Amino acid sequence: MKGSIEMKKSFTFIVVISLIFVIIGCSSKSANIDIDKLSSKLLSDVTFEDQLTKLDKEHALNLYDVKNEDVTDAIVYIGTGATAEEISIWQCKDEKSLKTIKNKIISRVELQKKGYQDYKPSEVPKLENPSLTVKGNCIILCICKDTTKAQKVINKF
Amino acid sequence: MKNKIILLLSLIGVIGILSTVQFIDTQKSNLKTLTTSTSTNNVAKTEISNNLSSKAEINNDIFNNSVFIGNSYIETLRNYGIIKNVDYFSRVGLTVKTVFTKSTLTGSIPIIDELNNKQYEKIFLLFGENELGWEYPEVFIKNYEKVIDTVKKRQPNAKIYIQSILPITQKESSKNIENTNNTRINEFNKKIKTLCTEKNIIYIDSPTDLKNNSGSLPDDASTDGIHLNKSYCETWINYLKNHI
Numbered sequence: 546m547k548g549s550i551e552m553k554k555s556f557t558f559i560v561v562i563s564l565i566f567v568i569i570g571c572s573s574k575s576a577n578i579d580i581d582k583l584s585s586k587l588l589s590d591v592t593f594e595d596q597l598t599k600l601d602k603e604h605a606l607n608l609y610d611v612k613n614e615d616v617t618d619a620i621v622y623i624g625t626g627a628t629a630e631e632i633s634i635w636q637c638k639d640e641k642s643l644k645t646i647k648n649k650i651i652s653r654v655e656l657q658k659k660g661y662q663d664y665k666p667s668e669v670p671k672l673e674n675p676s677l678t679v680k681g682n683c684i685i686l687c688i689c690k691d692t693t694k695a696q697k698v699i700n701k702f
Numbered sequence: 703m704k705n706k707i708i709l710l711l712s713l714i715g716v717i718g719i720l721s722t723v724q725f726i727d728t729q730k731s732n733l734k735t736l737t738t739s740t741s742t743n744n745v746a747k748t749e750i751s752n753n754l755s756s757k758a759e760i761n762n763d764i765f766n767n768s769v770f771i772g773n774s775y776i777e778t779l780r781n782y783g784i785i786k787n788v789d790y791f792s793r794v795g796l797t798v799k800t801v802f803t804k805s806t807l808t809g810s811i812p813i814i815d816e817l818n819n820k821q822y823e824k825i826f827l828l829f830g831e832n833e834l835g836w837e838y839p840e841v842f843i844k845n846y847e848k849v850i851d852t853v854k855k856r857q858p859n860a861k862i863y864i865q866s867i868l869p870i871t872q873k874e875s876s877k878n879i880e881n882t883n884n885t886r887i888n889e890f891n892k893k894i895k896t897l898c899t900e901k902n903i904i905y906i907d908s909p910t911d912l913k914n915n916s917g918s919l920p921d922d923a924s925t926d927g928i929h930l931n932k933s934y935c936e937t938w939i940n941y942l943k944n945h946i
Contacts, residue, residue, distance in 0.1 A: 596925045598932045604783035610808075626778035626794065627926035656807040664774070664795030664832075 578683045580634045583702050584620045587632055587687055591695045595624035597632065609633065609649050615642035629657050629668040631688040643682055650677065650686050657688075762787055764943055765824070771813060772796060772828035774929060775868065782932050784939050791816045798829045798845040802852075814849070817856040824946065825853055825860045830867035830890050831928065835880030843893050850901050862903040863946060866891045868938070869908055872918040874927025882928070884918055909941035 588597065605621035606613055618636040633650065637643040658672040676687040676695040680702065687695040762785050769789040770776045776792035779785070791806055791813045801813045809816065817825075827849065833842045853862055867887045875883040891908070898905035912934060914920045919927070923934040930938060 594925065596931050598782060600781075600783060604786070607783075608781065623781050625925055625931050626774040626781070626929040627924070660777075660794045660807050 578634075578636070578680055578702050580618055580620050580636055580683065583685065583699070584622065584632055584634055586698050586702075587695060588622070590698050591687065591689055592691055593624075593628075593630050593689055595628040595630045597622040597624055597630060605633070609646075609653055611635070611646055611649050614638065615645055628665075629661050629672050629688055631657075631686065633686045635684045637682045637684060639682065643679065643684055647677075647679070647684055650684065654686070654688070761943065764946065767822055768824040768826065769817075769822045770826045770828070771801070771816075772826075772865075773830075773832055775828050775831070778929055779935060779939070782935055784932070784936055789816075789820070789822075795832055796829070797832045798842060798849050801829070801849060814852055814856075817853060822857055822860045824863065825857055826863045826865060826942075827853070828865040828867075830887075830894065831882070834867075834882045834886050834890065839890055839893055842890065843897055846894065847897060847901070850897070850903065854901075861946075862901075863906055864894060864898050864903060865906045865942070866894060866908050868930070869913055869917060869919045871921055871924060871927035872914075872916060873921065874924075875918060877927075888917075904946070906942060906945055909938055911937045911941065 584599075600608065600621045600623060602619055605611075605619050606616070608621065608623075611619070615638055616635055617638060620632070620634045622632040624630040635643075635646050635650075637646055654672055654675055654677075658669060661668040661672065671688050671690060671692075674692055676685070676689075676692045676699065678685045678696070678699050680699075685699055687699070689695055765785050765788050769791065770779060770785075771791045773792065773796045774794040776790060777794050780790040780792060791809075793800075793804055793806055793813065796804065796813065803812055805811055806813060806816070829846060829849070830842065833845075836842055850862065850864075853860070867890055869884055869887060870882065872884075875885075895905045895907075912919055912923065912930075919930075920934075921927075923930055925931070
């Protein structure tokens with residue numbers, strides 16, 4: 546009887562420990578994305594009409610009005626002005642930073658829409674339907690014609 | 703039966719432990735990568751920033767206390783970050799008329815009124831590409847004159863530079879969309895040059911490096927035949943530095 550109780554305790558112990566390990570193990574799918582690889586993949590797999598240029602981080606922060614302390618890394622590619630095409634990927638410090646940066650991105654898209662509306666209305670659909678994705682602490686914007694393709698590339702990361 | 707259950711649970715436990723070990727390893731490796739990349743980035747950033755600051759000191763000091771005002775060419779120049787020590791008041795599609803009514807995308811007052819806030823040493827203006835479709839070039843010049851007079855009034859001590867309308871590619875010129883062609887650009891530029899002489903301000907001609915043998919923008923300079931990519935934008939700015 547005593548042996549049976551000890552056996553039950555052992556079962557419970559093993560079950561609890563196993564569950565803890567399994568839960569921790571499952572959460573090992575880290576949300577850290579290699580943003581260099583992702584930007585390269587977007588550039589190679591998605592068709593852009595414009596020639597995109599990579600900005601240095603300081604200038605990317607200025608363009609999006611983002612504070613350096615909110616990001617661990619950022620990659621921004623912009624077009625020549627011929628189109629509104631753009632890639633911007635932000636590795637945010639935490640959830641709060643992510644919310645702030647998401648709002649900055651939305652504001653930037655809205656401003657661009659305002660600018661292109663009377664200049665090149667043909668660019669507006671790209672700005673009305675951008676690919677905007679949150680993955681863990683990473684937020685990814687891709688403004689292009691083939692949003693579906695961009696989204697597929699992003700989803701694979 | 704109990705033995706089987708123990709075996710099964712032990713198996714789950716082992717899988718859990720392995721997953722956890724892998725998780726810890728991943729975290730360690732991520733941390734290591736992050737630390738390495740941060741330190742590498744710091745070194746790289748320092749080098750870049752050193753290069754940039756020395757470059758800025760040598761090359762871009764000439765633009766200290768300057769402002770660039772104009773259309774998408776200026777907007778793109780700002781976006782590329784080629785000159786960082788200046789102010790930009792620009793907007794895609796801006797014309798010599800709308801500079802009196804439209805704000806920058808982040809601003810709230812007409813672009814011309816931005817000149818009320820600070821006194822500059824040098825003011826660079828670039829307009830004209832969006833006005834090529836206007837029926838009468840004289841209307842463009844009359845409005846440009848109004849812009850210059852307003853700038854002079856608000857910035858009496860500033861040197862004013864007018865950048866000519868930059869050339870477009872032969873292909874784009876042939877399309878002649880809304881009268882946007884190199885012949886029309888040259889016609890407008892002649893009138894701008896005359897206006898600059900009359901107003902006693904500096905006219906900056908288009909850089910020779912932005913023109914091929916036929917006087918058009920080289921094909922590799924632009925994706926739409928009009929807007930400059932970063933490399934050609936740098937060529938333009940280098941030319942500008944040597945002509946001010």
